[in-house]
Amino acid sequence: MEHSLASMHSHHNTYHVVLSYVIATMSAYVSIDLARRVMYSSRTAKYVWLIAGAGTLGIGIWSMHFIAMLAFQFPVPIYYDTELVIVSVLIAIVGCFLGFTIISRNIKSSSRFILSGIVMGLSIAAMHYVGMAAVKPVIITYDRLLVVVSIIIAISASWVAIGLGFRSSNTAQGMPFGLKAVFSLIMAVAIAGRHYTGMAATQFSDLGHPAVPASDMDTSLLAWIVAGLTVLVFTLFFFSLIFDRVWKRKEILQKTLLDSIADGIVITDQSGRILHVNPAFLQLAGGHLKHPHLQQYHPGLVPDAELPSVFAGRIKFHGIRSEAEAGHRRSIASISLAFPRPDGTHSY
Template sequence: MFKLPSTDLIELQGEYSFPIIGLSILIACVASYTALAMNERAQQHSFFHKNFWLILASVAMGFGIWSMHFVGMSAYSLPVSMHYDQLLTVISVFPAMLASFLAFYIANQPRRLIWLYILAGIVMGLGISTMHYVGMAAMKMDALYFYDFWLFTASIVIAIVVSFVALFVFSTLQRYMENRFIQLMTAIILGLAVSSMHYTGMMAISVYVSPNHSHTSVAHEMELSFIVISVTVGMALLLGLLLLSSLLDRYVKYRTNHYDMLTRLPNRRQFERKLSQSQVKQTLAIWHLHDLERVNRENGYLFGDEVLQYLAESMIALTPPQSDLYRIEGNRFAFLARGTESETVFYAAMEKIAETLSQPFVFQNKEIRIQAVCAWLPASQQNESSNIYSNVLAVLNSPSLQYKLDIIQYDPVLHTYTFEREIANDVERAMAEDELYLVYQPKINGKTYEMVGVETLLRWQHPIYGMLSPGVFIPILEEKNRMLDVTDWVIERACRQLAEWEREGRPVGQAAINIPGQYITSSRLLKVLKRAVTDYNLEPQQLELEITETSFVKTIEEAIRAVGVFRQEGFSVALDDFGTGVSSLSYLKQIPISTLKIDKSFVDGVPASTKDSSIIQAIIALGSSLDLSIVFEGVETAEQAQFLAFTCEQPIIQGYYFAKPMIASELIEWHQNFRKPTI
């Protein structure tokens, strides 16, 4: 292939179409951008294994290289007839796909060593080169062609060097630059690597014919239909893969966050949201399936999962009209109905479920009997809809409860006092024995995607009642005047954790702690805070006190003075759930807070709702004029994050879009693996 032709041959001169050259380079850049976007998804936590995304990335990159090559070939015209060997044409795409997969796999290794990037660049460059020269071998024409050795070698070196630069930039600098910008720049570099290799390889080729060869008077050009089909199919596939990956990620993330994976029913998160957002009274029934752990112990967890799926299907079939079914815990299912019109039908459905559960059923030749109880509260019996969940839980938490398929209606005389007293009495033991524990939800700068802090949240794994919702136990502890002691415990534990992260060289930024409204004006709080930061050698600026807007409204003058003292001591103070207590708006300029936290109810509607978007923009303008940091909580979609990043100069974003609340070890692992999402 490098042997010089005999002197009696005539060298042909070809011509290039520059518009088609530009099109081929564009295809290479689009393919690179698509592949890098999917490669980034491989580095994020996902329902799919990271190799799934790496395969999609390699398919996109390999097909893009292949499309670029043949579109680029169509830009070159010679006065000879030419066609392509179909088998070699198809085979030529596989080296590029395989090399792309290996390069991305190597570059994604946890240890970021320079030799790994060199190896990845070599693999990617050789894959691009192999694809090119196999594609050239597929070219059949009435002429002889030979390669210039040095240009041939240079084309391979160019592919390797530029591939190395592109992968190194993408892997090492993305933490410090805008995600979309770095992806675009890296895609252009990688696209130029493919293109420069291709056209350098084309420069290396010389085409010869014999003197008696009859030249065509018109230079050879590939059929226009081939170009159109290649570009259309290639671009459609690349963009389709990118769209597919985005849709898959969003769908899986939504299903994971909002649905139980075993039964495919809406989960507790959806249940609590439905409860909190409803403007009308609702009828609630919760079925507690007793002693499922025994079924798992005796028959194995796979068997137990099948039993649960069967029970869920039975309940779905018997769900009353205008009602929704949720799996809120491992052994609890909740029915929620709107309004009071169908309470009789609702109760009849619960009786039918009890009748169904009373009959033993056979699984894998084993007879299974289920013990259960149903607690319910009709909408017509409620004074306040906000207490419906805790009231039904009070029935299930009654010490005299038996699991004989009874349907028990909530009675405030029999149930509430016992449950609330038990929760209040158990809290000291819960703190001592670590039943109470802290989780941390990251706060992310919406512009730089750096973690700037965390919110500290309280959880309770009760030995009898399981995972208690903060919406249940915190109001009880506040009513029983136990939240002050719990808040002191939270402050101490949060400071201890901050100090531990500092010692390990893993600072997470500022930690926000929720402070009960009645505690903010107490002199005791300042003493507890100062003692905690002193004991753990922290700076006051590392803590932020989150106080609800409604607590300011109740004691505005005292709250203003108290916040002033905290600010003088160096602590940050955030006004939480801003916008829910509009009567305090006139006091905002008097309160020396440092941060506004925008309530989730305003974030939910953006950017689709013009009204919510306008309100958010007004709040941002207000906060900016008062030189306040602005935190948006409850951000769950890419559209919301993108809107807030575009609208606010320095948005701090908190929500499931980035991460759920996590225990300390999970947070550190998440932070180590965190990559900027594509928005």
């Protein structure tokens, strides 16, 4: 005889619910941080950071999902289908990787931003419902409206993650720790909201107490697996903090060295915004620093740019005319500028 679990006294373990939110926050923080590495890395390193970011966020969301599932106190014994559990975590990781890859090709493209969020959101939703299908031995039915709402939340959360990770950090240093922490907390609310909306859409029916197949996992084994992955997420989180400090020290050293060089140097980000000019350049440029060609340039001028990047090629200013000869696959290049003097001659 089947019994609806909704009519029984099922509830959530408060400690597990809190832990699931903490994991979601940590994974959100690390993914935002790693996304910045993708933006300012060479072609080879970029894929390493893509895999790291996708793996962290995917595993983090998956861990959050199953910790939250363990928080749900079923009134009957359950176990999990091993193959479906593995498939669910792979879906989360691959979906995050595809989403990050799509947007990393052109962070300014609105169409890529929309597509990456949809791909990533659908994969997160798929991870959830494949994970739910792994719960045995129960029959699961869904409220279609709430399922749609949970998918919309997943896509929206993905847009938030991608926007924060790839669009809000215009420098290699990225956003301050406090702001990044606040955004991570907000993003975690969206991730958790997606999960619990999906749970609200779910109705379980008991099929009795059949024996657990040898190839499947009981909740205690799954708890150990999730705990291990949780430790991994926390480890990545703390390594990310350490990397931040090392990166900032490196930038301070770099700035000090650049400021001591006699040649004029301009450092820009991938979008062409000026990040730093050394004193020698300021002295050379004088009042020409605000020239439009120094504020932005054609995106193709520096292909595959990384920080620190300098305007590639040769630019000459003669009134409103300029000439640029772009180098290929160069992130650091010398620049020759010709600035007009009052007497009509030019300083170089």
